[in-house]
Amino acid sequence: MELNRTELAARQRIVGAIVLGVGLVFVFRLFQMQVTTDEWKNRAERLTEEQEVLHPSRGLCLDRHGELLVTNAPSYDLMVVPRFMAEVDTSALAALLGLEREDLDTRLSKARRYSRYKASPLLRQLNAEEYAKLSPELWRYPGLSIRTKPVRQNVHGVASQIVGEYREVDREDMNRDSRYRLGDYKGKSGIESQFELELRGTPGIRHHLVDVRNNVRNTLTELDSLPVSGNDVTLTLDLELQQYAEALMRGKRGAVVAIEPATGEILAFVSAPSYDGNLLTGTSRGAAYDSLSKHPWKPLYNRAVRGTYRPGSIFKMVQGLVAMQEGVISERTHIVCNRDIIGCHGAHTQDDLRRAIVHSCNPYFYDVMRRGVSRHPDLDKFDNARLGLGWWTERIKDFGLGTTLGGHIPGTRPGLVPDTTYYDNIYGKRHWTYRTIYSISIGEGELLATPLHMANLAAIMANRGWYMEPHLVRDIGGKGKPDALQQRQEVGVDAEHFEPILDAMQLVIEDRTGTGRKAYTRGITTCGKTGTVQNRNKADHSVFMALAPRENPRIALSVYVENAGAGGDWAAPIAGLLVEKYIHGEVASSEREARILDATYPLDPEFAETDMPVPPTNPTPAP
Amino acid sequence: MSSRRLQLTSRLDWVTLLTVAFLVVLGWLNIVSATAEAEVVWDLGGKAGKQLIWMGVCSILMVGLLAIEGEFYIRTSVIHYLVVLALLAAVLVIGKKVGGARSWFGVGSFGIQPSEFAKTATALMVAWFLSRDGRPWRTLATRLQSMALIAVPAGLILLQPDAGTVLVFGGFVFVLYREGLSGNVLLLGVTALVLAVLTILLGASESWYPFVGTSSGFWWFLVALGVLGLGALLLTRAATLPRFRKQTTIWGSILLVGSMLFSTGLHLGMEHILQRHQRERIHVLFGIDVDNPDADYNIRHAKAAIGSGGWAGKGWAQGPMTAYGFVPEQETDFIFCTVGEEWGFLGSAGVVLLFVFLILRVLHLAERQRSQFTRIYAYAVASILFMHFLVNVGMVIGLAPVIGIPLPFFSYGGSSLMGFTLLLGILLRLDAERFFVLR
Numbered sequence A: 001m002e003l004n005r006t007e008l009a010a011r012q013r014i015v016g017a018i019v020l021g022v023g024l025v026f027v028f029r030l031f032q033m034q035v036t037t038d039e040w041k042n043r044a045e046r047l048t049e050e051q052e053v054l055h056p057s058r059g060l061c062l063d064r065h066g067e068l069l070v071t072n073a074p075s076y077d078l079m080v081v082p083r084f085m086a087e088v089d090t091s092a093l094a095a096l097l098g099l100e101r102e103d104l105d106t107r108l109s110k111a112r113r114y115s116r117y118k119a120s121p122l123l124r125q126l127n128a129e130e131y132a133k134l135s136p137e138l139w140r141y142p143g144l145s146i147r148t149k150p151v152r153q154n155v156h157g158v159a160s161q162i163v164g165e166y167r168e169v170d171r172e173d174m175n176r177d178s179r180y181r182l183g184d185y186k187g188k189s190g191i192e193s194q195f196e197l198e199l200r201g202t203p204g205i206r207h208h209l210v211d212v213r214n215n216v217r218n219t220l221t222e223l224d225s226l227p228v229s230g231n232d233v234t235l236t237l238d239l240e241l242q243q244y245a246e247a248l249m250r251g252k253r254g255a256v257v258a259i260e261p262a263t264g265e266i267l268a269f270v271s272a273p274s275y276d277g278n279l280l281t282g283t284s285r286g287a288a289y290d291s292l293s294k295h296p297w298k299p300l301y302n303r304a305v306r307g308t309y310r311p312g313s314i315f316k317m318v319q320g321l322v323a324m325q326e327g328v329i330s331e332r333t334h335i336v337c338n339r340d341i342i343g344c345h346g347a348h349t350q351d352d353l354r355r356a357i358v359h360s361c362n363p364y365f366y367d368v369m370r371r372g373v374s375r376h377p378d379l380d381k382f383d384n385a386r387l388g389l390g391w392w393t394e395r396i397k398d399f400g401l402g403t404t405l406g407g408h409i410p411g412t413r414p415g416l417v418p419d420t421t422y423y424d425n426i427y428g429k430r431h432w433t434y435r436t437i438y439s440i441s442i443g444e445g446e447l448l449a450t451p452l453h454m455a456n457l458a459a460i461m462a463n464r465g466w467y468m469e470p471h472l473v474r475d476i477g478g479k480g481k482p483d484a485l486q487q488r489q490e491v492g493v494d495a496e497h498f499e500p501i502l503d504a505m506q507l508v509i510e511d512r513t514g515t516g517r518k519a520y521t522r523g524i525t526t527c528g529k530t531g532t533v534q535n536r537n538k539a540d541h542s543v544f545m546a547l548a549p550r551e552n553p554r555i556a557l558s559v560y561v562e563n564a565g566a567g568g569d570w571a572a573p574i575a576g577l578l579v580e581k582y583i584h585g586e587v588a589s590s591e592r593e594a595r596i597l598d599a600t601y602p603l604d605p606e607f608a609e610t611d612m613p614v615p616p617t618n619p620t621p622a623p
Numbered sequence B: 001m002s003s004r005r006l007q008l009t010s011r012l013d014w015v016t017l018l019t020v021a022f023l024v025v026l027g028w029l030n031i032v033s034a035t036a037e038a039e040v041v042w043d044l045g046g047k048a049g050k051q052l053i054w055m056g057v058c059s060i061l062m063v064g065l066l067a068i069e070g071e072f073y074i075r076t077s078v079i080h081y082l083v084v085l086a087l088l089a090a091v092l093v094i095g096k097k098v099g100g101a102r103s104w105f106g107v108g109s110f111g112i113q114p115s116e117f118a119k120t121a122t123a124l125m126v127a128w129f130l131s132r133d134g135r136p137w138r139t140l141a142t143r144l145q146s147m148a149l150i151a152v153p154a155g156l157i158l159l160q161p162d163a164g165t166v167l168v169f170g171g172f173v174f175v176l177y178r179e180g181l182s183g184n185v186l187l188l189g190v191t192a193l194v195l196a197v198l199t200i201l202l203g204a205s206e207s208w209y210p211f212v213g214t215s216s217g218f219w220w221f222l223v224a225l226g227v228l229g230l231g232a233l234l235l236t237r238a239a240t241l242p243r244f245r246k247q248t249t250i251w252g253s254i255l256l257v258g259s260m261l262f263s264t265g266l267h268l269g270m271e272h273i274l275q276r277h278q279r280e281r282i283h284v285l286f287g288i289d290v291d292n293p294d295a296d297y298n299i300r301h302a303k304a305a306i307g308s309g310g311w312a313g314k315g316w317a318q319g320p321m322t323a324y325g326f327v328p329e330q331e332t333d334f335i336f337c338t339v340g341e342e343w344g345f346l347g348s349a350g351v352v353l354l355f356v357f358l359i360l361r362v363l364h365l366a367e368r369q370r371s372q373f374t375r376i377y378a379y380a381v382a383s384i385l386f387m388h389f390l391v392n393v394g395m396v397i398g399l400a401p402v403i404g405i406p407l408p409f410f411s412y413g414g415s416s417l418m419g420f421t422l423l424l425g426i427l428l429r430l431d432a433e434r435f436f437v438l439r
């Protein structure tokens, strides 16, 4: 095909049209990108504007007198932007950070997975000393920077079980609450977790323009907001009493719960062995947690609300109260100590209620409950047992037993008060009589209660018939405590019935033959009752519950020392010392104190061979 | 030879020269902003300062070029061409390796890129070859020889490798087209290119289909292609004379079916033959968002910079994307991002139209020549400018593959500026002589 000159010259227009067409397409595209949509604009903003979160200072934890329990201390996170780490000598960096090369590589690749352009933590919670060592070298590594962040400091290292842990959020926390970002901290257990929303405060935001290296180049102030500090939480604990209780329980397993009877406020709350919560922060956390979780004494297990023990002899007082209220017995009822069905100890033959409690007479309370559950002569023994247990269970539960008393304290267990359904399930309907279940009459059998239940029982005795839900928090940010914690819970037993019981409890401590004599404190009328929880092949748990002073009681408490023998040997003197400390402010006899402070297993000489002491619970404390 | 004495100032095409000068100044302003050296413009060690030196050098060069008689360029075309070929060969051996390509001769802190001069030399050579004694395009030998003249330097550049510049050599197809290359070849090539781009772009998108649900957007494209093609075929058939109808139907059908088969084959090949990472690389090349945040990092930042400019931009040296270094190579290949961010739609569309105007102006110069040499050379200049413009701007706005190539007279870089000065200076001198030279 041959073309002439004119035809070829016309091709100029075609080429020109292509050029013009391309130009118009470009203009159209530019119009679309720049004018019709915000997509690219938003993208640019996401890249260049960074919102810096200004962390609010977290609320403090105070004791009932305003003493500082938990405060904030600075710590330093080493942050990395992986993009700038490509040409870094990782072995030199590993040496500087005191990490294994592989460990550093793992951390770097984790950061890279999060984002190549954004900073994420490489090492967390360096203390001031570690930070000082690192900071002069940082300029060598353009991708590394330091972020200061407050950590929690338990000022006296006490009540760590209650305070709980404050540590880094996990994926689940971030999914549940979008406020948390990677590297943020939150309360993960105890008070820290329970009052997270109050303690954390409201973060502020500062807007920055950043460059491609994430360096701040400019600030935009009009959108900024300031952080609002979290609310302080005032606990009901008495710092001195708490410290003293932890000291007395050192080297032992068990629990102490002390309550102010009039308010239900918990004054001391110890699960022994206790530990210093400060060890669970910073770079040492891993090792410390490991050592705590592997320790045979299970220090992380909160015995005060999770340890369930048979209530034993202490329960007999509840039996007495319920029986008197029901009119089954009076305080003057004498019952023969018939040891054919159930054993007893000590020389006595026929006690009244007071003596029966002091002597912890088993046949007495066996018979008290038998009378209570056989009040229908027209019915057979199966129906009598069923009907009797029916009202009995309800009555016992009024004392808080078998319920999640103090349910707002994390981990609380209800223990167990068996009811008719419970026995129907085991034996079948109409297949059980009082003879089947009688061991519960003396606080044994299926009954289970925690140290908190028993301390609350002491508070009921102190108040002569009512209690307030035991609790740990007095005030949050000046708002006081919820109404629910200020309701009197009546147990349905008239106040007059408590006097014979309190007489007996006073005798337990003051009588020459009383089992709780070691709780005696000059100048204070203490009422108490020993308990002994039997263990197969191991020493008994030593238990004591007490209240003091008898008139206008200020403290009600329970003390558990596991595998320590009779209640009077160890639990009673500990209770006595705590009462003295709380009411007098100091302990007069250092001898009496020293016996407890120095003691560790074997506490019961009979089991010297099987119950050897275990090395100190706390991992080597930081200097 | 007084008749050949040239009234240079009156004959010179000032429109073109001023347009180019304006582009250079605009480019320099953007370079200043992009290199964030607004305060130290006069520090000649900085990039903006260096560019200023190059601008001075090129102004002198331009004066020199205009002073030389056009006859000289014509006579020395072959020599230029051979020297450039030698340089291109040498750079492969002794060149400095920068960014994976061996394309630079290092001279102190300045570098020279022979491929920038190869374009001019090849333009001269092709013009000389095709204009010799009214050499007829019609012989097959001439066609193959002229293509070889283009292919040899392009091949050497491909070895560096510098895909962008090779693409620019592809622009010579317009020169050949103007000189007689069948329009069908051009049309077929353009059609295939357009089909390929649309197939890849739409193939990566998601679309809804009745009875099938969501699938690749390609199938809608195929349906549209079939329907529109068929419609066009029927219309064309109706418009042609009856005796040509059969032929039109046959060729049209072949073209339509061929197009559809070509697209389908390309799409299925992309989806099923290529590995995921290979596909991703092609998608990145076409500016399609891929899930891998690192893969298309550069182009996404480039687009974000331009798109964030809005109507009127953020103002000179005010764009955070530019100022804080988010855009890669923002003073050279990605300079248009700075225009987009800081001068907005008005500024960037203005620059686009300025380039369109420049290229159309050069085409206009080409057609007013009596000399065949000058016409062919002018076409080569227009084609080279057009290819640079097409690939560079197309890339940063996500319409063309990501191929590094400077924006003429605008991007930072001495070799580039000098190369384009040479290209244009020679043209302006030749154009100024258009009335009394008949070659």
Ligand SMILES: [Zn+2]
Residues within 6 Å of the ligand: A337, A344, A345, A348, A359, A360, A361, A362, A363, A364
């Ligand atoms: Zn007895």
